[in-house]
Amino acid sequence: MYGCEAWTISKQIQNKLEATEMWFLRRMLRIPWTSKKTNERVLNEANKRRSLVRTIRKRQPPFWAT
Template identity: 85%
Template sequence: MDAKHGQSQSKIQDKLEATEMWFLRRMLRIPWTAKKTNERVLNEANKRRSLVRTMRKRLATFLGPRDEA
C-alpha cells in the first residue's frame, strides 16, 4: 500500500466520522450555534463512534477470509 492510498483512506474515514456526528446532532436537534464538542454530543447520545467500525466489519463479512500473501 503506498502513502497516497493510505492518505485517501484516512480522509475518507474523517469524512465518515464527521457524517456520523452530523447525524447525531440532527437526531438530538443540536443547532450548530450550540458549539458543543463531539465528545459532549456522544455523551448526550450515550453512544460511541461506530459507523467506520461497522462498515469495516460488514466489508470483512462480505469479502470473507482473505490471504495476506
C-alpha cells in the same frame, strides 16, 4: 451501506464518515450547529460511541481473503 464490502477507506474518507455520523447525531438530538458543544459532549448526551467506520470495517472481508 450498500456495497461497503468493496469500499477503500483512506484516512480522508474515514474523517468524512465520522463527520457525517456526528452530523446525523446532532440532527437527531436537535442540537444546532451554532451551539458550542464538542463531539465528545454530544456523544455523551446520546450515550453513544462512534460506530459507523467500525461497522463498515466489520462488513469488509479480511484483506488476505481477496
